[in-house]
Amino acid sequence: MAAYLTHQQKVLRLYKKSLRHLESWCIHRDKYRYFACLLRDRFDKNKDVKDMVKATELLKAGEQEFWANQHPQPYIFADSPGGIAYERYEMYKIPEWCLDFWHPSEKAMYPDYFAKREQWKKLQRESWEREIKQLQEETPADGPRTEALPPARKEGHLPPMWWQHVTRPREQPM
Amino acid sequence: MDLPLVLNTSMLLTLTILLTPIIFPLLSNSLKNTPDIITNTVKTSFLISLIPMTIFMHSGTESLTSFWEWKFITNFKIPISLKMDMYSLTFFPIALFVSWSILQFATWYMASDPYITKFFTYLLFFLVAMLILIIANNLFILFIGWEGVGIMSFLLISWWHGRAEANTAALQAVLYNRIGDIGLILCMAWLASTMNTWEIQQIVTPQQTPTLPLLGLILAATGKSAQFGLHPWLPAAMEGPTPVSALLHSSTMVVAGIFLLIRTHPLFNNNQTALTLCLCLGALSTLFAATCALTQNDIKKIIAFSTSSQLGLMMVTIGLNLPQLAFLHISTHAFFKAMLFLCSGSIIHNLNGEQDIRKMGGLQKMLPTTTSCLTIGNLALMGTPFLAGFYSKDQIIECLNTSYLNTWALLLTLLATSFTAVYTIRMTVLVQTGFVRIPPLTPMNENNPAVTSPITRLALGSIMAGFIITSFMIPMKTPPTTMPTYIKAMAMLVTVLGIIMALEISKMTQTMILTKQGRFSNFSTSLGYFNPLVHRISTTNLLSGGQNIASHLIDLSWYKKLGPEGLASLQLAATKTSTTLHSGLIKAYLGCFALSILIALMSTY
Numbered sequence: 001m002a003a004y005l006t007h008q009q010k011v012l013r014l015y016k017k018s019l020r021h022l023e024s025w026c027i028h029r030d031k032y033r034y035f036a037c038l039l040r041d042r043f044d045k046n047k048d049v050k051d052m053v054k055a056t057e058l059l060k061a062g063e064q065e066f067w068a069n070q071h072p073q074p075y076i077f078a079d080s081p082g083g084i085a086y087e088r089y090e091m092y093k094i095p096e097w098c099l100d101f102w103h104p105s106e107k108a109m110y111p112d113y114f115a116k117r118e119q120w121k122k123l124q125r126e127s128w129e130r131e132i133k134q135l136q137e138e139t140p141a142d143g144p145r146t147e148a149l150p151p152a153r154k155e156g157h158l159p160p161m162w163w164q165h166v167t168r169p170r171e172q173p174m
Numbered sequence: 175m176d177l178p179l180v181l182n183t184s185m186l187l188t189l190t191i192l193l194t195p196i197i198f199p200l201l202s203n204s205l206k207n208t209p210d211i212i213t214n215t216v217k218t219s220f221l222i223s224l225i226p227m228t229i230f231m232h233s234g235t236e237s238l239t240s241f242w243e244w245k246f247i248t249n250f251k252i253p254i255s256l257k258m259d260m261y262s263l264t265f266f267p268i269a270l271f272v273s274w275s276i277l278q279f280a281t282w283y284m285a286s287d288p289y290i291t292k293f294f295t296y297l298l299f300f301l302v303a304m305l306i307l308i309i310a311n312n313l314f315i316l317f318i319g320w321e322g323v324g325i326m327s328f329l330l331i332s333w334w335h336g337r338a339e340a341n342t343a344a345l346q347a348v349l350y351n352r353i354g355d356i357g358l359i360l361c362m363a364w365l366a367s368t369m370n371t372w373e374i375q376q377i378v379t380p381q382q383t384p385t386l387p388l389l390g391l392i393l394a395a396t397g398k399s400a401q402f403g404l405h406p407w408l409p410a411a412m413e414g415p416t417p418v419s420a421l422l423h424s425s426t427m428v429v430a431g432i433f434l435l436i437r438t439h440p441l442f443n444n445n446q447t448a449l450t451l452c453l454c455l456g457a458l459s460t461l462f463a464a465t466c467a468l469t470q471n472d473i474k475k476i477i478a479f480s481t482s483s484q485l486g487l488m489m490v491t492i493g494l495n496l497p498q499l500a501f502l503h504i505s506t507h508a509f510f511k512a513m514l515f516l517c518s519g520s521i522i523h524n525l526n527g528e529q530d531i532r533k534m535g536g537l538q539k540m541l542p543t544t545t546s547c548l549t550i551g552n553l554a555l556m557g558t559p560f561l562a563g564f565y566s567k568d569q570i571i572e573c574l575n576t577s578y579l580n581t582w583a584l585l586l587t588l589l590a591t592s593f594t595a596v597y598t599i600r601m602t603v604l605v606q607t608g609f610v611r612i613p614p615l616t617p618m619n620e621n622n623p624a625v626t627s628p629i630t631r632l633a634l635g636s637i638m639a640g641f642i643i644t645s646f647m648i649p650m651k652t653p654p655t656t657m658p659t660y661i662k663a664m665a666m667l668v669t670v671l672g673i674i675m676a677l678e679i680s681k682m683t684q685t686m687i688l689t690k691q692g693r694f695s696n697f698s699t700s701l702g703y704f705n706p707l708v709h710r711i712s713t714t715n716l717l718s719g720g721q722n723i724a725s726h727l728i729d730l731s732w733y734k735k736l737g738p739e740g741l742a743s744l745q746l747a748a749t750k751t752s753t754t755l756h757s758g759l760i761k762a763y764l765g766c767f768a769l770s771i772l773i774a775l776m777s778t779y
Contacts, residue, residue, distance in 0.1 A: 024471075027532045027604065028684050029611060035688065072691075072699040073471050078527040084413075084472070085527045090336025092288060173288050 007055060014062050015043055024071035093169035124163045131160035177235045184225040185258050185309070186239075188266060191219045192302050196295065209284075212294040213277040216301070220270035230263045231646045238311060238375070250370060257311035257374070261436060261501055264643065265308050268505050271635065272425050272512045273301050275628035279516050280417035282624040283523055293333065297421060300326035304426045308433065313362050313372040316434065320358065320398070323427045324351045330422060331414040343410035350407040354397015354431070360390035361438075374437055383441045388448035391438055392455070399431030399485045402459040406705050408482050409466075412474040416519030419474060424481045424515055425508035432488045432500055439497040450580065453493025457583035457590075460486030462702060464593035468600070469698040472529050473518045476601050480555065481511055483590055490587055491570050494577060498650050503566035506640045510554040510562055513632035517548040520625050521605065524618035531601060536610040540618055543626050545606045547633040552598045554636045556669050557591070565640035567591075569653060571665040576654040588668050595672025596679075603680045 005013075019036060026032035049055045078085040099117065107114050134157070138150050152159045195212050198205040229235050240255035256262075277297065284290050303322025310316035324347075332344035362372060364387040369377055395401065400408040411423045422428070435442070435452070442448055460483045467479035484507050491500040521537060521544060522529050538545045550561070557567040571591065574584055620626055660667075683689070697703070733739055755762070 024532065025689055027611070029609060031684065031686055034686055069691075072696065073469075075471070075530055075532055078529070084529050087337045088334045091334065092336075173286065 007052070007059070010059060011043075011062075014059065014066060015039075018062075018066050021066070021069070021071045021074050024073070024075045089171070089173050092173040095169075096167040123158075127158045127162075130157055131162070135160050177229055177233060178237050181226045181229050181235050181237050181258060181263075182239055184222055184229075185256075185263075185266070188219050188223045188226075188270070189302070189305060189309075191215060191222060192298065192305070195298060196302075207291050207295065209277070209281045209290055209294045212291075212298055213274065213281060216270060216274045216277055216298070220267060220274050223266045223270050226258065227263050227267050230260065234648075236260070236263075240311070250366065252312060252314050252372060254315060255311040255373060256309045256315075258309065260647065261433070262309045264501075264505060264647075265433075266305065268508055268639075269301070269304060269308070269426055272508050272632070273297070273421060275632050276417050276421045276512060276516065278624055279420075279519065279628045280415075282622050283417055283519055284415060293330075293415075296326060296330055296333075297417070300330065300422065300427070304430070307430055311374055313358075313365065313374070316437070317358065317362070320355070320430060320434075323422070323430060324348065324355075324398075327351075327411070327422050327427055330418040331411050333414055333418065337413065339410075340413040343407070343413040346410050347407040350400075350404045351397050353404060354394045357390035357393025357397070358434070361387040361394070364390070377438070377441060379441060379444065381444070383445045383448075385445060385447050388441060388445055389451075391435060391441070392448065392451060395431035395435050395489065396455065397431070398434075399428050399489070400459075400482050401431075401455050401486060401489055402462050403455075405459065405463070405482055406701075406708075409475050409478045409701070412472070412478050416474070416515055416522065419478070420512045420515035420519065423478065424511035428481060428485055429488070429504045429508075432485065432492065432504060435489075435492045436497040436501055439492070439495075442492070443495065449493050449495055451493075452489055453580055453583045456486045456489025456491075456493055457580075457586040458486070459483070459489060460590040461586040461593070462486075464590040464597065465698050466701045467597040468593060469695055470597075471532055473521070473531050473534075473601065473605065474515075474529055476531075476597060477511070477514050477518060480514075480594065480597070483594060484511070484555075486590070487567070487570060487587065490574065490583065493583070494570075494573055494579070496570075496573060496651060498647065499566065499570055499573065502640075502643060502647065503570065505643055506554075506562040506566045506636075509632055509635040509639050510551040513547055513629060513636055514551040514555070516629050516632065517544045517551065520544045520620070520629065521548075525612055525616060528612065531604040533611050533613075534605045535608045535612065536606070537612075538606045541620055543620050544629060547629045548606065549602060550633050550636055552602055556595050556598055556673075557665060559666070560641070562636045562638075562640035565644045568665050572654055572657065572662065575661045575664055576657050588664065591665060592668045592672035592675070595669045596676040599673050599676035600680065603676070 018039060022035055022039060023032050026035055046055070046058050049058065076083045080086060099114075134150070134153060149160055192215065195207050195215050199207050237258040238255060239258070240253040243251045243253040245251050277294065280294070280297070281290075284293055287293060300323060303319045303326060305319075307316055307319025307323065310319060328344045328348045331347055332340045334340050364384075365372055365377065371377070397404045408423060408428065412419055414422075442452075463479045463482035463486060467476050467483065470476045470479060484503070488500045488503050488507075491497075491503060521534065521541065524541065525534065528534065554561040554563040557563045559568075571587065574587060
């Protein structure tokens, strides 16, 4: 993915964050909707500006106006970075390789689970080379364009990095 | 019937019952702890603690138990002495009642937590430490309880230690409390060196107590009870789960500082400087916290600042030399503040973790019991006549109005009272009334008795507690008997003004005008700019000063000023002056010779 944002991305980001801060200022929904429509109209008036210099100047003025009018305590969703429940259950998210360190007497309490786990681990060891080969072939030379992983291309192959996805921890503890 | 014996035995039984869930699992493998066992233990303990309270109400029996003296050094012995007087006998049932309700609530709130038993054990440890603090007659035992509640506060605030903010908040709490501990240890050191005891009964000051140990005690109370200057840890402590906020940071731990001042109030009696300092500090804290609460949007932060403001009010009462009234306010405040936190916890859990009041609204139809009790708690907080808060708060403001004291402190306290009304009404309006702003499809219910019974129990307490405690408490000082009508109604007037103002401003937020940021609202929202200023300036100065001393100062002093280079520069200065004299001219040498002959001749006369 290229390291630069396009002009469209910057404008859309400015629009979204100004809407969110507007929502923090206008607590009641009808008032928010009124001012949100006015804001949308302000953005729409300059929608068809073709001159990039002028468009960049408008964007810069918009960012300055946003900075001046932002809310000191913006509404952040609880699970977003900076929210109150962000990373709250991080302490319970233990990685799966800790299961390998259990004492044999503890492992003997769940025999079929650990037997099945050995089979899964064998499968993971076997398919790892094929996954890496697929990723190396499919990635462009200057780096991947997106964070999405490709699916499995051939019959009998597993999608790349499937083990990390399957053994990811729960969102919230039991 | 030997009443003191029954009193003593039942109080010690209360403490012992609380220790059983900690000791029994260590004895046998089959005795395991569960949250329900711990809740029932605290309930039993509460019921037992009603016996000594009833004995005290009936006959005024008090007791001072001391057993096993630690023979520290020859002259200085530290007994383990427990004082069962009005303060401890009244506070024990209150603390246990509030803790029982909170633990019952926590069985629902923390039900999805994998380590719920550890959580309950931590709360139990905290409770034991707090009760040791209350019952202590000796500053040493009090210090044990003091540190115990500080440590448990640290462990409980950082309960979700995967979160960076929780860890920093817990560290903040510990560091600010530590700064307060310096004051307490200073006072203990002074007491040990002058009075040779740490027993509170043996502290006797015929003439004026020196101000330094009293400053130490006030510093300890500032740290523990979040007065202005050492206050930022209390709003940050809301990172912990709601039962922790309800138990520690509203009812019990934060009143430990004020309780210390109540216990040592004979020292304060004759030192007017210390009393005035308490008064002004309390007035400043209460106004500052109330100002900060005006623009907060997180429901737990609003209640945290409200706690901070009420603690300032308690400090004002200490400054008026009325420790009993401060204790009354501690007792009534415990009920309605814990209830406010539990109601907010119920709302938060039902909204799937949403704490921002901008995304709550119209909850009155959906959570009727919770919101009714929230309203009762808010009315009690504002000092509505004949609810719990009225008996303590109104009396404090009356005494403040009728005493010949600092007018500035009086004005600040009145302003803070009206601000209390403002932020309370704002919270009520935004949370309970109006249109719904929560995400749709949020299933919420109050069908669990683990939620409704603690809240309704505490609501009953909020209504009755003020009346009951005032009825049997014998006042030590005469309350003001006559005052003009407008002075009597001042608290009510100021509260009503605040309510009207809040309702007007709420109506204004619904009109189609965008809110402008002003200097006052920015001051309130950024919590007075205190946190970034103090946290950065003081730590950078301290650390850079330490670095300079450690690395530069020693080298600078030993090598440059005192050591080889210093000697060399001294020599250099001396040689430079003497070299100019050695010019090589015979005239100069003959002149010196003649001068010395002259001096020798003159000295023989």
